[in-house]
Amino acid sequence: MDYENLARTILKNVGGKENINAAWHCATRLRFKLKNEDIAQTQDIENLDGVVTVVKSAGQYQVVIGNAVAKVFDPLARLANLDTEDKPATENKQSNDTIINRFIGFISGVFTPFLGAMAGAGVLKGLLALFVATGWLQTTSGTYQIWYAAGDGFFYFLPMMLAVTAAKRLNVNQFVAVALAAALVYPTLATAISSSKGIDFFGIPVVPTTYSSSVIPILLAVWVLSYIEPVLDKIFPEAVRNILTPLAALMIMTPLTLLVVGPLGTSVGTILSNGVSAIYNFAPFVAGAIMGAFWQVFVIFGVHWTFVPVMMNNIAKLGYDPLLPILSVAVISQAGAALGVFLKTKDPKMKSLAGSSVLTAVLGITEPTIYGVTLKLKKPFICASIAGAIGGAIAGAGGAHASSFTLPSLLALPTYLGNGFVSVIIGLVVAFTLGTILTYLFGVSNDRNAKSTIVNNENSLKTETILPPVSGTIIPLTSVKDEVFASEAMGQGIAIVPDSDVIVAPVNGTISAIYPTKHAIGIISEKGAEILIHIGIDTVALKGKYFEQLVEQNQKIKQGDPILKFDRNAIKNAGYDTSIMLIITNTAAYQIEETLETKADHNWLLTLTPVTK
Incomplete structure (x- = not known):
């Protein structure tokens, strides 16, 4: 693979460096904050060898x-x-970049840079627990203590790691942020705070709290610092700002x-931890089923980062x-579903991708599996979610827990030693096996059988041409x-990006559905095509405002008849x-050919040919 050429092509198709506000990467994705996502040539990027897919989520343009x-x-x-290295990843303040998207982007940007090191340290701690349990090492040995320091040291000084990445995201002096974090975990101060006498600051008692391994306090502190530091920069002259701003920032922020x-x-x-514990203790199998079923859905939309803290x-x-x-x-x-696809599919390209995805998913990297295999084929993703729900319920009911943070995968097994370990093993085996079996039986259609079924069930379908429902610029649905x-x-x-305000019937047929919000309309053509026309994105929130319905449900229509304004x-x-x-909602019944034109007027858009034996 020529990675240099791939990078050059991706850069060109996202609109060049002039269109990039910020860029970074996680374990599997290039993540961009683009000035204008409309410029990016998504379809061209997805067609590149080496690119699995493109995802637009959490205000980011993500190339998997x-x-x-x-x-x-x-x-x-x-x-x-x-x-x-040093330039902070500034946030894109576009109108569609909501506070939720910015929060998710912040959490993602804070943890992503050291996620691999943190996962490695967590696995090391788990392995040491395994070594002690099997008698291979004693906790008093020098070997154990050295390795334990390597694994536990990362988590003990985690506030300092977070200070670096949070400061970078919030455009704060990183070294001041690290100095602040270091003060929180400073051994002498930590001992004094936790002692029976405690300490005070000008007579104000310091709350006895331990900050080693903590997450939220340092993130809040750096966030507050991001507001204080610019004020200090304005107060002090430029000649002495490099010294006096850090001095004042540390003197203010440390006691604050x-x-x-x-x-x-x-x-x-504490509230978050108690809340999670309460829900888990109330019905652990339900919590397991819900998280097992929907975790990969959270990954798709990028909101899984909110669970990390x-x-x-x-x-x-x-x-x-x-x-x-x-x-x-x-x-x-997901790995089991990918294996099911590998065993069942007749498509050589999909078989190769599914086979390699099994290994990456087992190691905790599921994006190639999701976007390249299970979600792409749809049913395998559903099968995996069902298997995950059942396996998760088993693990949850058994009281499984992790003693250290690492990426969810088979590599993390040593961190699950202790109470509930057997339930984790059973849950994993059930999820993998069931994911494989369900996908093999129901998730991938046998090509020949699928075509025969379609012909038997859809004898009335006929070849037809779909005309534009509105004039404008044609763009790929993807x-x-x-x-x-x-x-x-x-x-x-x-x-179609429209240049008129009237939707017309693209075929002869019947209005099968009109949504109360009038933003979408369903049609069944005389030749059997099931068509959905959806006007705008998220326009359901308008509740019918700016829409005028021109037809009624079950009304017969002719091609070109106005049906909605x-x-x-x-x-x-x-x-x-x-x-x-x-959208052709009964897509499986057809071979679909798209127009190569870029302008929609009275030309054809799609040609639908019923699938035959």
Whole structure:
């Protein structure tokens, strides 16, 4: 693989370095904050060898590469002149970049840089527990103590690691942030605070709290520092700013953190830990089933990062985390589904991708498996979710927990030693086996049998041509900013950026559905095609405003008849994407050919040919 050329091509297709606000990478994805996502050539990027897919989530433009992502990012960073060391990853303040997206992006950016090292340290701690349990090492031996320091040291000084990455994300002096974190874990001060006498700051008692291995207090402290530091920069002259700003920042923030911010963060962490424990203790098998079923859905939408501080806080406060073993079950279920695809599919390319995805998923990297195999084929993802729910329920019911944080995978097994370990093993075996069997039986259609079934069940289908429902610019369905449509989960189709305000019937047929919010309309053509026309993205929130219905349900229509009006300028001014999606919801019954034209007028969009033996 020519990673240099791949990086150059991706850079060109995202709009060049001029269109990049920030870029970084995680374990499998190139993550961009683009100035204008509309410029990016999503379809061209997805067609590149070495690219699994493109995902738009949490305000980020994500190019899924797989395990070789670092080899692509390095030349891309060089070609785009990205300062990957010292320049903070500034946030894109576009109107569609919500506070939730910014929060998820912040958490992702904070943990991603050291996720591999943290996972390695966690596995090392788990292995040491295994070595002690089997009698291979004694806790008093020098070998054990040296290795334990290597594994536990990372977590003990975790606030310092977080200070570096959080400061970078928030455009704060990283060394001041690290100095602040170092003060929180400073051994002499920590001992004095936790002693029976305690200490005070000008008569104000310091709350006795331990900050080693903590997460939330230092993140809050750096966030507060991000507001104080610019004020100090304005106060001090430029000639002395480099010294006096850090001096004042440390003198203010250290006592402020110990007196207010730190205890507040600790309280928040305690509430979160107690909340998770309460839910888990109330119905552990239900918690296991829910997390086992939906964890990979969280990964798809990028919200899984919000669980990382909670899990790490559980380990710091409770000494264990009940979620991590369940997440390993969810991960392994995807590996099982990939194996099911590998065993069943007749497509050589899919068989190769599924085979390699089994190994990467077992090792905890599921993005190539999800985007390249299970979600792409849809049913295997559902099978994996069912298997994950059952395996997760078993692990949860057995009281499984992790003693240290690491990536959910088989490598993490040593960290699950102790209470509930057997239930984790059973849950993993069940999830993997069931994921494989369900996918083999129900997740992948045998090509010949599938075609025969379609012909038997859809004898009335006939070849037909779909005309544009509106005039405008034709774009690939996979490039629209909606995961459901872009993933083709509802079926294949095409999208149009409209230049008129009237939707017309693309076929002769019958109105099968009109949604109360009038933003979408269903049609069944005379020749059997089931068509969904969706006006705009997230326009359901408008509750019918700016839409005018021109037809009734079950009404017969002719090709070209006006069926709906909408005010595209008003919708756009309200902050919504006005792209029109035309979906063939019974896609499996057809071979679908798309037009090569870029302008929709009275030309054909799609040709539907019923599948035959």
